[in-house]
Amino acid sequence: MNYEQRLFQYTLSTGAEEPHFIMFRGLQRLNIIQLQIELAKIKKLSSETKQLPKTKSEELTKLLHDYTNAIRDYEYLNTLIPITGSQARNQRLDIEQAFAEVGNLSEDPGTYRRLPDTSMLASDPLRDILKAVLPKSLTYTKREIQRRTPEFLEGQPPVEVSGFVDKLARFIVAFIGGAALVVPMLIMRLPEVTLTKSLVTVSVAVLLFAVVLSLVLRASNTDTMVSTATYAAVLVVFVGTTS
DSSP, X not given: XXXXXXXXXXXXXXXTSOOOEXXXXXXXXXXXXXHHHHHXXXXXXXXXXXXXXXXXXXXXXXXXXXXXXXXXXXXXXXXXXXXXXXXHHHHHHHHHHHOGGGOOOOOOGGGEEEOOOTTSOOOOHHHHHHHHHSOHHHHSOHHHHHHOHHHXXXXXXXXXXXXXXXXXXXXXXXXXXXXXXXXXXXHHHSSOOOHHHHXXXXXXXXXXXXXXXXXXXXXXXXXXXXXXXXXXXHHHHHHHHHO
């Protein structure tokens, strides 16, 4: 088959698969730098001659437009989701086998990208820990098993967040939130109430609460400050009512 036939057959056979994109980061940078040099030449010419010929004016307009678009394209490609592991390797091998004339494509995992998946659940340090320690049969989604079968069989942590991991993380957060109030109150109240014990308990509890909120839950600075202050206020009110 000639190139056009192979291109049609390859596109038809992969039509049901998720489209993948190659960054071509080196070519993008080459294009941007080339446009910068052309613009620098025009700037030098206008500085030396104190004018800009009409032909160069039209060329300048086109170069500035192309330069801006090249920057936007590079920025957009960097916002796409990286494809790593076996999924990126299979994509590279598929194209190389179908089109031998392209040669060896880059093996850099960051080169291969896909469109953002709005159905994917957001991850955080707590969910990352659960993905690493729980059995892979519970942490992998069916979709990711199909995408990254070798990584699943090797026992590597998944990239996506499964429904089980998400629900377990929510339960842990809810449990910690309740325990953060109940446990300090029990410590301050039992077996006897003393001001020193209450103050130490509040201080330690607020410090631990702030650490969990900022490092594990990755709350913003504002949320961390407001939540910690609110939590400290609740405990201080309890101390005041029991002292």
